[in-house]
Amino acid sequence: MTDYMHSFDLFEPASVEEAAQLADKYGKDGWIIAGGKDSFDWFKDRHKRPQAVINIAGLKQLHGVKDNGDHVAIGAVTTLTEIEDNKLLQKNFPLLTAAAAKVASPQIRNAGTIGGNVSQDTRCSYYRDGFPCYRAGGNTCYANTPTAMNREHALYDAIRCVAVTPSDTGPALVALEAEMIISRKGKIRTVPAEKFFIGPAVDITRMTVLEKGDILTEIRIPKKWSGAKHYFEKIADRQTWDFALVSIAMVAKITGGKVSDVRVACGGVQCTPRRLTTVEDLMKGENVGAEMERLAKRVAAQGAKALNYNHFKIPLMGNLAARAVRSLT
Amino acid sequence: MIVKLKVNGEIRSADVSPETTLLKLLREHLNLTGAKLGCDVGDCGTCTVIVDGKSVNSCLMLAGRASGREVTTIEGLASSEQLHPLQETFEELGALQCGFCGPGMIISAKALLDKNPEPTVFEVRDALSGNLCRCTGYTKIIEAVLDAGRIMSTAEAKS
Ligand SMILES: Cc1cc2nc3c(=O)[nH]c(=O)nc-3n(C[C@H](O)[C@H](O)[C@H](O)COP(=O)(O)OP(=O)(O)OC[C@H]3O[C@@H](n4cnc5c(N)ncnc54)[C@H](O)[C@@H]3O)c2cc1C
Ligand code: FES
Ligand code: FES
Numbered sequence: 150m151t152d153y154m155h156s157f158d159l160f161e162p163a164s165v166e167e168a169a170q171l172a173d174k175y176g177k178d179g180w181i182i183a184g185g186k187d188s189f190d191w192f193k194d195r196h197k198r199p200q201a202v203i204n205i206a207g208l209k210q211l212h213g214v215k216d217n218g219d220h221v222a223i224g225a226v227t228t229l230t231e232i233e234d235n236k237l238l239q240k241n242f243p244l245l246t247a248a249a250a251k252v253a254s255p256q257i258r259n260a261g262t263i264g265g266n267v268s269q270d271t272r273c274s275y276y277r278d279g280f281p282c283y284r285a286g287g288n289t290c291y292a293n294t295p296t297a298m299n300r301e302h303a304l305y306d307a308i309r310c311v312a313v314t315p316s317d318t319g320p321a322l323v324a325l326e327a328e329m330i331i332s333r334k335g336k337i338r339t340v341p342a343e344k345f346f347i348g349p350a351v352d353i354t355r356m357t358v359l360e361k362g363d364i365l366t367e368i369r370i371p372k373k374w375s376g377a378k379h380y381f382e383k384i385a386d387r388q389t390w391d392f393a394l395v396s397i398a399m400v401a402k403i404t405g406g407k408v409s410d411v412r413v414a415c416g417g418v419q420c421t422p423r424r425l426t427t428v429e430d431l432m433k434g435e436n437v438g439a440e441m442e443r444l445a446k447r448v449a450a451q452g453a454k455a456l457n458y459n460h461f462k463i464p465l466m467g468n469l470a471a472r473a474v475r476s477l478t
Numbered sequence: 479m480i481v482k483l484k485v486n487g488e489i490r491s492a493d494v495s496p497e498t499t500l501l502k503l504l505r506e507h508l509n510l511t512g513a514k515l516g517c518d519v520g521d522c523g524t525c526t527v528i529v530d531g532k533s534v535n536s537c538l539m540l541a542g543r544a545s546g547r548e549v550t551t552i553e554g555l556a557s558s559e560q561l562h563p564l565q566e567t568f569e570e571l572g573a574l575q576c577g578f579c580g581p582g583m584i585i586s587a588k589a590l591l592d593k594n595p596e597p598t599v600f601e602v603r604d605a606l607s608g609n610l611c612r613c614t615g616y617t618k619i620i621e622a623v624l625d626a627g628r629i630m631s632t633a634e635a636k637s
Contacts, residue, residue: 152502152515159496189538190519254608257520259532389607390521
């Protein structure tokens, strides 16, 4: 390790349009950076060597948190610390501020952005270490062999690739029904957070719908869940800078002791944040209490398929679901 | 590219290639070797410096991103007459052994105390959570930060 990166051309576009043009022009040879916390890790390991690096962190248009009446808009280059400390978000969506506060370390949150957090690549150690696996364009998965170390890997939807989503804010944004605004050559499209993250069945080489040339400009959170009860918990081997083994994000509305609406998502169990729809279904319309907790625990990890070393994630999901339910009483 | 920034109150500039990190700029171009290279990837925090009031890992920031901004490194804390209260309490309590984590640890603590001179133990632990120490076991480091906070808030109250 010598603080070395390959030489590249650095662009500091003055507008989203210019950034989009550059991203389009360079295509596969281009790479967008915001905080660079995920990108420089790739560059330093020398597994990715883009020729043109397009830094969007300085774009004011993409920065900050705004109240737009029926939703709150978060610019993609807003840092995780700014999200954690933002009063508007603390008041309306404490689920997101709690999740942002659990990312990495203070230093990384001070420079890492929310756009980078949801767009970051998976942390499968074989893939990150440069093994020529399916995700890297090869024809095998090194994490799913009889001797592979796969305690961090997936319980669900592992189609050829067993990597999981590393993002802590992802499950929170899925629970909150956030929308991702994506710009491509001046055209804007809106994708629900739940569809933004993609699994290997859709494209084994990407973690999100973003393709080269796309820029995530904004994340919008509808006020629908403003003021709802929330629960976030992340279980990792270390309290800091460690990725989630399993995390849970829940928002719930309670009327007269009954759950009137709820959304729950887990991180760290499949390639995308996983909605726990069976847990949501059993909660809706029912009284919160010990019985709901017991059932949630039982069904949370339904359908999970463990690899050699990640069985522990199954009871972990159950326990986290139970704790989320318990937090409502 | 020319990068011009304020380091420890002084305007400095250097001609660096675009892929140069802020850590490399400080260490190899400005001869400020206080911030250390440990893990190179954001894990250890020994490269921590303050940019515009916020602690960051200088190994994961391009030098160009610091252009026009204010950077504080460990070299900016003491004057020739006076150590910074953090340096004094670290010394008094023997909060460091090999000392390699020290510059990053003290800078993270400074970023905290500048905003919150009377932190709780929990807040100190949280602020230092991105800094690894392989020698001390952290207890004395945390005590030293709390003590320095007390010194700094008393000094502020007097002035
Ligand atoms: C030591 C360490 C520990 C970490 N721990 C955690 C953790 O516990 N939890 C967690 O969630 N994350 C963790 N991370 C991962 C991640 O680096 C940070 O979460 C951070 O938020 C990434 O943001 P960034 O702006 O620095 O990303 P960048 O590196 O700038 O970008 C990441 C990726 O997203 C793309 N991208 C970024 N912004 C946009 C945009 N607006 N439009 C299109 N594409 C974009 C980039 O092209 C790149 O591919 C950790 C990272 C490190 C180095
Ligand atoms: S050298 Fe930068 S965090 Fe370790
Ligand atoms: S004193 Fe040796 S690493 Fe902290």
